[in-house]
Amino acid sequence: MAVLNEEQEMLRDMAREWATHESPVAAFRKVRASGDPKAYDEGAWSAMAEMGWAGVIIPEEHGGSDFGWLSAGLVVEELGKTLTASPLVATTIAASAIILGGSDEQKAKYLPGLASGEAIGTLAVDEGGRHDPAKISTSVSGGKITGTKRFVHEAHAATMFIVAATDGLYVVEAGDGVSISDRKLADQRSHADVTFDGAAAHKLERGGDSLLEDVLDRARILTACEMLGMAQAVFDTTLDYLKQRVQFNQVLATFQALQHRMADLFGDLAMMRSAVEGGLQALDAGFAVPRAAAMAKAEANRVLHTMSREGVQLHGGIGMTDEYDVGFYLKRARVLEASWGSTAFLKDRFATIGGY
Amino acid sequence: MATQPDLAAKSETDAFREEVRAFLAENFPEELKGKGNPMAGVESAMRESDAQKAWREAMGARGWGTPTWPKEYGGGGLSRKQAAILNEEMARAGAYNPIGGMGVMMFGPTLLEYGNEEQKKEHIPPICRGEIRWCQGYSEPNAGSDLANLQTTAEDKGDHYLVNGQKTWTSGGQWADKCFCLVRTDRSDKHKGISFLLIDMDTPGVEVRPIQMISGMSPFCETFFTDVKVPKENLVGEEGQGWTIGKRLLQHERTNLSGGGSTARGMGVSLSNIAKKYAETDENGELVDKVLRDRIADFEIRWGAFLLTARRATEESKAQGGVSEISSVLKKLGTKLGQERSEMLIEIMGLQGLGWEGDGFTDAELSGVRGWLFGKATTIYGGSTEIQNNIIAKRVLGMLDHQ
Numbered sequence: 101m102a103v104l105n106e107e108q109e110m111l112r113d114m115a116r117e118w119a120t121h122e123s124p125v126a127a128f129r130k131v132r133a134s135g136d137p138k139a140y141d142e143g144a145w146s147a148m149a150e151m152g153w154a155g156v157i158i159p160e161e162h163g164g165s166d167f168g169w170l171s172a173g174l175v176v177e178e179l180g181k182t183l184t185a186s187p188l189v190a191t192t193i194a195a196s197a198i199i200l201g202g203s204d205e206q207k208a209k210y211l212p213g214l215a216s217g218e219a220i221g222t223l224a225v226d227e228g229g230r231h232d233p234a235k236i237s238t239s240v241s242g243g244k245i246t247g248t249k250r251f252v253h254e255a256h257a258a259t260m261f262i263v264a265a266t267d268g269l270y271v272v273e274a275g276d277g278v279s280i281s282d283r284k285l286a287d288q289r290s291h292a293d294v295t296f297d298g299a300a301a302h303k304l305e306r307g308g309d310s311l312l313e314d315v316l317d318r319a320r321i322l323t324a325c326e327m328l329g330m331a332q333a334v335f336d337t338t339l340d341y342l343k344q345r346v347q348f349n350q351v352l353a354t355f356q357a358l359q360h361r362m363a364d365l366f367g368d369l370a371m372m373r374s375a376v377e378g379g380l381q382a383l384d385a386g387f388a389v390p391r392a393a394a395m396a397k398a399e400a401n402r403v404l405h406t407m408s409r410e411g412v413q414l415h416g417g418i419g420m421t422d423e424y425d426v427g428f429y430l431k432r433a434r435v436l437e438a439s440w441g442s443t444a445f446l447k448d449r450f451a452t453i454g455g456y
Numbered sequence: 457m458a459t460q461p462d463l464a465a466k467s468e469t470d471a472f473r474e475e476v477r478a479f480l481a482e483n484f485p486e487e488l489k490g491k492g493n494p495m496a497g498v499e500s501a502m503r504e505s506d507a508q509k510a511w512r513e514a515m516g517a518r519g520w521g522t523p524t525w526p527k528e529y530g531g532g533g534l535s536r537k538q539a540a541i542l543n544e545e546m547a548r549a550g551a552y553n554p555i556g557g558m559g560v561m562m563f564g565p566t567l568l569e570y571g572n573e574e575q576k577k578e579h580i581p582p583i584c585r586g587e588i589r590w591c592q593g594y595s596e597p598n599a600g601s602d603l604a605n606l607q608t609t610a611e612d613k614g615d616h617y618l619v620n621g622q623k624t625w626t627s628g629g630q631w632a633d634k635c636f637c638l639v640r641t642d643r644s645d646k647h648k649g650i651s652f653l654l655i656d657m658d659t660p661g662v663e664v665r666p667i668q669m670i671s672g673m674s675p676f677c678e679t680f681f682t683d684v685k686v687p688k689e690n691l692v693g694e695e696g697q698g699w700t701i702g703k704r705l706l707q708h709e710r711t712n713l714s715g716g717g718s719t720a721r722g723m724g725v726s727l728s729n730i731a732k733k734y735a736e737t738d739e740n741g742e743l744v745d746k747v748l749r750d751r752i753a754d755f756e757i758r759w760g761a762f763l764l765t766a767r768r769a770t771e772e773s774k775a776q777g778g779v780s781e782i783s784s785v786l787k788k789l790g791t792k793l794g795q796e797r798s799e800m801l802i803e804i805m806g807l808q809g810l811g812w813e814g815d816g817f818t819d820a821e822l823s824g825v826r827g828w829l830f831g832k833a834t835t836i837y838g839g840s841t842e843i844q845n846n847i848i849a850k851r852v853l854g855m856l857d858h859q
Contacts, residue, residue: 101768101772102768102771103771103772103775339853339855342855353849353854353855353856354855354856356846356849358855359845359846359849359850359853359855360842360845360849362848362849362855363788363844363845363848363849363853364845366785366848366852366853367785367788367848370765370782370785370789371758371761371762371764371765371789373768374761374762374764374765374767374768375757375760375761375764377764377768378760378761378764394757395757395760395761399757399761444750446757447750447753447754447757448750448753450753450756450757451728451742451743451749451750451752451753452742454726454728454753454756455728455741456728456729456731456732456737456741456742456743456752
């Protein structure tokens, strides 16, 4: 764990406290059972917004607290531990696009709503199942946008979309010319294809040529934070289980074959945490972000992938039941691994950034 | 906005930086620039050049080779911040720390914690000056991973101990002046029968035989003790406290062996730059072999994450004070990655990366091969990876019997 200041420790403790008591995995089970396509609890989201979590990276003049990315990451990690379903990650990424690329008017118009949680934003880039920001055909002509984005996170509740078009990023508000079609994924959260058919689009003019990649790097790092929380939770849950389960008149934790596998996972988890925190620190320092982002999510993908598989295996048969939580992490893990860059995509990007 | 105390601290820092620069300008020999000396504090001082000797003496006199150790015992007495400035300025000047070896990395910190006043006064200053080389008498033919099974005995003879037995894998034993040794003072208890004893290597009855390794080098020795008389005052701590003291020393060793310590921070040129030299690249400078490119990226990402982990462990241990069981995690990760890098180098260079000797190979190529073979030791010594896994599982994760 990075060395935190007092403000960050308080924020983390508050998030941990809230997630543990108000939003355990049981809360996600309720959301799932309700069948609501937006797949989160509105009361929970209001509570989160009230605690200021939607505005952590947003400047104070626009209603946020401007605590920075490390702080935002701490909250997201804690919520990831309990699989808290909310549009927090999507909204924070959308806000970062406006902070980087928006005009003063756009910032004044959109950021206060995002900071208070009344507005919900999400990033819509990919037009296929595989992340590929080079393959975009959505286009804007005369201020009207046309195209379809696939598997958009938190699309059902979104009041505004940050949309990648052939010539840059645009803000598109939900409403006329925007239609949503459900894409139920294994994680049973909100995903949908979003079709833009002549909706009004407002370009984010600032931020330069790298705006899309800069926003994607933020998406990669913040998503990696959620994955870090998940990996930590799977590890802790599995360790607890191994300490309780008795076979051959022995608790499983005393078997060396299992001890060494847990030691391996513990080492992996340490590397993942370092890479993810390194990404957040790069964002706060504004230094070498693309490399740090590729490293953060590549490590998050690698470690959470292994952790979620081992978690199920080490639980044995009950790990495959819906009654146990570990399977929920497995399903959410794969969705996040594929979002904003698979391991192969990120390694290619890392090599390109490194000039080889 | 900087407040007054900030400004005062800043000018103090600047003044120290100036002091370091002036010292380096005056004392660091130009001919040693960028060279380093990985064998400093290990190999015999007889092999030193005049310039190396002068540089060691200059640093030793200041105590800056052991910058954070207490001044009263010959250390630099610097704060961590000052030590960091010293490191930065040395790196800038292409200078290296000429004070090293096991005395600095392991024995010194342990003696400062457990030794009595006389022992500290006798042994710490020569380590700070780089005059005395220490070796480690831990492993025995039948006490490797099961170190506590050691059988070398120290028999109480009133005013001295009589030591008999054999140690092995004694790194640098052929050059060492003294040995910190785990010996058995009591046969009735495996762990509590172990004591921590300091032995002069030129005492009659001590014999050292180098072992030739697959790398062609002989960095390790067998050390035989036959009726070796050791004064009683050379016992560190109490009789029977050796296992506790010995384990503490191993934590220092692991932190250094992981590569997360000061020893191998840079690891030289990146794999990708080496690959661009040996393998075909396209017009953009990208490696044509995409599978190799992917494997290099995969390694460099994990290596980067490891370096961040080592840095994080340092920051955390600063907050908590001293080395900890996290050293087992660092050792396990760092040594595995180091070996992986050596194997990747060969894959990148092909047969050109397997040269044993001759003019057809560069020095870097030849040392890469020896390093690859020597590096096999890293996951075996200092507690093998399997032992680290046991430590992590039992001590850190609490995977014990009594639950």
